[in-house]
Amino acid sequence: MNSPPPLLDAAALAAAGRTPPAPFRIASLDEAGNARELTLLRLLRVLPGKRIVGEGHETGAENTRRLVKLFIDPHSGRRWRQEHQGILALTAAGVPTPPVIAAHALRGGGHALLTAFLDGATTLLDAWRPLAARPPGDPAAIALLAPAFALLGRAHSAGLSHNDLHFGNFLLHEGVLHLIDGDAVHNHGSGPLEEKHAARDLAMLLAQLPRAWGGNLNWDGPFAPLLDAYCAASPRPLSAAATGRALTAERAWRLTDYLSKTGRDCSLFKVTQSPGRFTALVRAEADTLEPLLTDPDRWMDAGEPLKRGNTCTVTRVENGGRALVVKRYNLKNLRHALSRFWRPSRAWHSWREGHRLRLFGIPTPAPLALIEERRGPLRGRAWLVTEHCPGPSLLAHLPPDAPPPQAEATALRELFTALHRERISHGDLTATNLLWNGSAIELIDLDAMRQHRSAAAHARAWQRDRRRLLRNWPEESPLHRWLDENLPR
Secondary structure, three states: OOOOOOEEOHHHHHHOOOOOOOOEEEEEEOOOOOEEEEEEEEEEEEEOOOEEEEEEEEOOOOOOOEEEEEEOOOOOHHHHHHHHHHHHHHHHOOOOOOOEEEEEEEOOOOEEEEEEOOOOOEEHHHHHHHHOOOOOOOHHHHHHHHHHHHHHHHHHHOOEEEOOOOHHHEEEEOOEEEEOOHHHEEEOOOOOOOHHHHHHHHHHHHOOOOOOOOOOOOOOOOOHHHHHHHHHHOOOOOOHHHHHHHHHHHHHHHHHHHHHHOOOOOOOEEEEEEOOEEEEEEHHHHHHHHHHHHOHHHHHHHOEEEEEOOOEEEEEEEEOOEEEEEEEEOOOOHHHHHHHOOOOOHHHHHHHHHHHHHHHOOOOOOEEEEEEEEEOOEEEEEEEEEEOOOOOEHHHHOOOOOOOOHHHHHHHHHHHHHHHHOOEEOOOOOHHHEEEOOOOEEEOOOOOOEEOOOHHHHHHHHHHHHHHHHOOOOOOOHHHHHHHHHOOO
């Protein structure tokens, strides 16, 4: 006979960090103070020391699956109540959401909330991914997204706001779209939500849509059908000015928030620090990259050298059947080391700028991991691990005696339109730092990349980038003339 799963409490779950030993049992008290027991069969989300979400059941009801949220922080009562009240408010407003089944206190501290389990549900994000590369305004994309905007309009008409709106918080189940995460719901009173709160919520959804690729994937124009779906459910129309201001602010916040996560331990990134080393990597890649990160120099010695310089060494390596690039930033002498000790390494800068470009949808080999040698605040050598782009550089790919082919010409216009719009300068825009992957141009060597706050500062930096790129080909060549005519001025 199989033994039952271990019986844990909130303190043990908090101590387990990101890896609670599912399945497990936990004791609770129902509303009448009677002892109950919950079993979590599998974990769906873990916020270490704060919250655990999983699929489970109550003792005696093994055949009825529930979504179980365990609030295990010592001060979890406020979050638990907010989650409960938020779900009730959505339900009262006629916004589909999994209903509350039970709300319990846990024995020994903490709280539990049980809602209906939507078996077979998928997130709107999962449904959106296959459509994300389609042109803005694509009918299938509009048909998928419009119901989410309509749900938001319905919530706003009841005076409800939601401060964590993203496609992952919408669930599709048996043809019905549900809005989840009651903890993020705030009730502002009866009647339509006032404009500043409504515009902020709407901007959170709109900011999920891409806008990086010049005219191809820029959703800034084709918002109208989505706004129509929102307005059909909300009696208070929003001004274009308020929506525009909120969207600008939301995009700026998303960028700042995402870049801050690249340097701290969170659900997206795994960050560890020891007395002599700092490591940051994409959490989903942790198991695959662990052997490489343990001894990157050994992997580089066995790999294919791409560049050997005094200040950096670049090598192509094979990891689990996938080609990666490891770039080591060297310290060529004591003077060079002293000049770098107090500053963030060039690997750190490239790591952040790579993620900045990826967030904007601008092609660059995906940054996977960063290592820095550290002694307190002092930095030594550093390594950057990225995906490998097998394509040739534009210097090798584009002959100077002809304009670029149509595909490359389009990719060049789109790339520089996106960079120009986001006020990003590269700092070393040689043709060897632009790689053709067969459908797009990928930027590499991001050590000196910068996003400028002012248009004037960007204009000066862009002129330097522009001149540096044009110098790769003779001034009288057709390719040089085409670039001069087509690059932003």
